[in-house]
Amino acid sequence: MIRFVNVKKLYSHDVVALNNVNLHIKPGEFVSIVGQSGTGKTTLVKTLISEEKIDGGRIVVGGWDITRIKRSEVPVLRRQIGVIFQDFKLLPKKTLLENVAFALQVCGSGRKKINTIAPHVMRIVNLEDKLARYPFEVSGGEQQRVAIARALVHRPKILLADEPTGNLDSINANEIIDLLLRINKFGTTVILVTHNREIVNRLRRRVITIENGQIVSDQAVGKYLL
Amino acid sequence: MLFISLLRAVKFSLQDIIRNIWLSLVIIIILILALFSINLLYTVKVIGQATVSAVKEKIDVSLFLKNDATEEEILALSQRLKSLPDVKNVDYISKDKALAAFTDKHQDNQEIIDALKQLKRNPLSPTLIIKPNSFESIDDLSKRLDALDSPLIESRNFANYKLMLQKIDSITAKVAEAGLLISLIFAVITILVVYNSVRVATYTHRREIAIMRLVGASNWFIKLPFVFSGLIYALVSLGAIVAVYFLFLTVLQPYLEAFFVGYNINLLEHYRENFFTIFATQFVAAALVNIIASLSALRVYSKI
Ligand SMILES: Nc1ncnc2c1ncn2[C@@H]1O[C@H](COP(=O)(O)OP(=O)(O)OP(=O)(O)O)[C@@H](O)[C@H]1O
Ligand SMILES: [Mg+2]
Numbered sequence: 001m002i003r004f005v006n007v008k009k010l011y012s013h014d015v016v017a018l019n020n021v022n023l024h025i026k027p028g029e030f031v032s033i034v035g036q037s038g039t040g041k042t043t044l045v046k047t048l049i050s051e052e053k054i055d056g057g058r059i060v061v062g063g064w065d066i067t068r069i070k071r072s073e074v075p076v077l078r079r080q081i082g083v084i085f086q087d088f089k090l091l092p093k094k095t096l097l098e099n100v101a102f103a104l105q106v107c108g109s110g111r112k113k114i115n116t117i118a119p120h121v122m123r124i125v126n127l128e129d130k131l132a133r134y135p136f137e138v139s140g141g142e143q144q145r146v147a148i149a150r151a152l153v154h155r156p157k158i159l160l161a162d163e164p165t166g167n168l169d170s171i172n173a174n175e176i177i178d179l180l181l182r183i184n185k186f187g188t189t190v191i192l193v194t195h196n197r198e199i200v201n202r203l204r205r206r207v208i209t210i211e212n213g214q215i216v217s218d219q220a221v222g223k224y225l226l
Numbered sequence: 227m228l229f230i231s232l233l234r235a236v237k238f239s240l241q242d243i244i245r246n247i248w249l250s251l252v253i254i255i256i257l258i259l260a261l262f263s264i265n266l267l268y269t270v271k272v273i274g275q276a277t278v279s280a281v282k283e284k285i286d287v288s289l290f291l292k293n294d295a296t297e298e299e300i301l302a303l304s305q306r307l308k309s310l311p312d313v314k315n316v317d318y319i320s321k322d323k324a325l326a327a328f329t330d331k332h333q334d335n336q337e338i339i340d341a342l343k344q345l346k347r348n349p350l351s352p353t354l355i356i357k358p359n360s361f362e363s364i365d366d367l368s369k370r371l372d373a374l375d376s377p378l379i380e381s382r383n384f385a386n387y388k389l390m391l392q393k394i395d396s397i398t399a400k401v402a403e404a405g406l407l408i409s410l411i412f413a414v415i416t417i418l419v420v421y422n423s424v425r426v427a428t429y430t431h432r433r434e435i436a437i438m439r440l441v442g443a444s445n446w447f448i449k450l451p452f453v454f455s456g457l458i459y460a461l462v463s464l465g466a467i468v469a470v471y472f473l474f475l476t477v478l479q480p481y482l483e484a485f486f487v488g489y490n491i492n493l494l495e496h497y498r499e500n501f502f503t504i505f506a507t508q509f510v511a512a513a514l515v516n517i518i519a520s521l522s523a524l525r526v527y528s529k530i
Contacts, residue, residue, distance in 0.1 A: 049440075071445065078442035089437055105234055106443035108227045154442065 001027040008056030017043040019213040030184045033193045035210035041193045082151025082159045086166035088143040090135040097131035121149040141172030162193045197224040235450035256419045257463035260412040267405030274398030280489040282361040289354040295378045312363040317355040324350040421519040445530045456516030
């Protein structure tokens with residue numbers, strides 16, 4: 001599903017964010033990526049969605065070599081990868097449902113399709129009773145669930161979550177992780193970047209540890225090492 | 227899908243214009259000022275051209291004849307002149323006609339009329355007015371007339387028209403140059419202001435644009451609302467400039483007529499006749515400036 005081959009990313013000649021990263025993630029896997037602050041985890045996420053270009057090596061997503069992807073092809077890639085972040089990136093002046101619908105609108109979906117898919121993904125994240133609320137009217141956990149719903153509208157094969165629980169208390173955080181596990185069960189490959197030791201240890205899934213832009217450990221059933 | 231996206235882009239653009247109404251107004255006002263200065267420059271150019279061609283049209287050379295020349299002699303000379311190359315036609319102003327025109331011109335000046343009466347005879351000489359084929363042949367014609375030997379000729383008045391027209395030409399050229407400079411300055415200011423407003427607009431939209439990029443909106447769809455906004459700004463400012471400038475010309479016209487008595491300079495008519503060419507050009511220019519500014523701002527500030 002995802003393959004990194006000797007990937008190198010420099011922000012400037014002395015800032016090496018990723019150094020010789022080799023990685024293979026199979027379809028349907030649930031992988032946690034851990035590591036200290038500033039070690040290149042977010043950079044890895046950004047190279048996967050072609051937000052940052054790499055300076056060496058190759059990245060292949062679903063058989064598609066995106067190393068030298070054209071500008072016009074980036075949107076096609078993004079529709080195959082759902083992404084969520086620590087700051088939920090919702091539009092404050094739109095309702096929760098509108099926020100989800102927006103992702104379909106800007107991709108040219110028809111009204112009928114939007115009216116089916118948007119409520120459907122909101123049901124998946126258990127928010128069907130709060131469709132007309134605004135982001136400031138719901139909790140952080142609920143906002144993150146809206147972001148997840150939005151990430152699902154294109155039925156992505158991969159879901160990238162960059163510290164999705166960073167702003168949440170442990171109850172809300174656990175809810176989000178359970179949701180990610182549920183989505184993974186439906187067949188979506190999930191990549192979770194996190195700092196949360198408890199979560200990683202509870203998951204008992206594959207854990208990749210990054211240090212200074214390099215993979216220092218890759219365990220099939222891992223524990224938080226640091 | 228394409229049609230839906232187009233409609234949505236229009237909707238986004240209109241929403242954006244209304245939500246940032248003050249920013250939109252600033253852009254429109256700057257555009258109007260720029261278009262006004264460009265029209266002003268164009269007007270000066272039209273007036274200059276009309277004046278020069280009117281003056282050229284009026285150019286002729288006068289031969290003042292001896293007072294005692296007979297009618298037959300004069301007509302014979304007139305025939306001779308007509309056969310010269312470069313001559314378009316020859317007008318004969320007899321003594322009587324000249325006197326009538328003179329009294330007519332000075333009818334309000336009692337002193338001159340009294341002086342004429344006291345003279346008891348017509349002091350004016352008969353005149354032949356020769357029109358050249360074209361303005362360019364006036365030099366050759368003057369030379370030929372200088373060489374012409376006839377006892378009838380009292381004096382020749384070959385004013386230096388060429389020099390005069392060269393002066394008018396150079397003045398209009400200078401005015402056009404200054405106008406061009408002013409328009410260029412305005413164009414640069416417009417581009418900067420539009421560029422910066424769009425920068426602000428993209429900045430206020432950076433969240434939305436970032437989300438659009440994240441969820442896989444195509445680049446052209448993200449750009450399209452800005453293109454539409456550019457078209458709308460251009461259209462609105464064009465509508466305003468048409469109204470404002472026609473009003474301006476209507477107010478200006480009586481002064482122009484008073485200033486250029488005897489010349490046929492009608493700017494309103496000129497603008498009406500060339501309405502499409504003049505304003506279509508301005509629309510395209512205004513829209514292009516807007517769109518290019520917004521797209522390059524997007525490229526710099528949102529990496530698309
Ligand atoms: N746009 C950028 N320009 C220059 N340097 C950058 C940029 N983004 C990140 N970096 C640097 O690259 C390195 C890796 O950053 P990255 O954001 O990938 O870390 P991270 O592992 O996600 O950290 P955190 O856990 O704090 O989110 C850091 O040293 C960071 O300062
Ligand atoms: Mg990070």
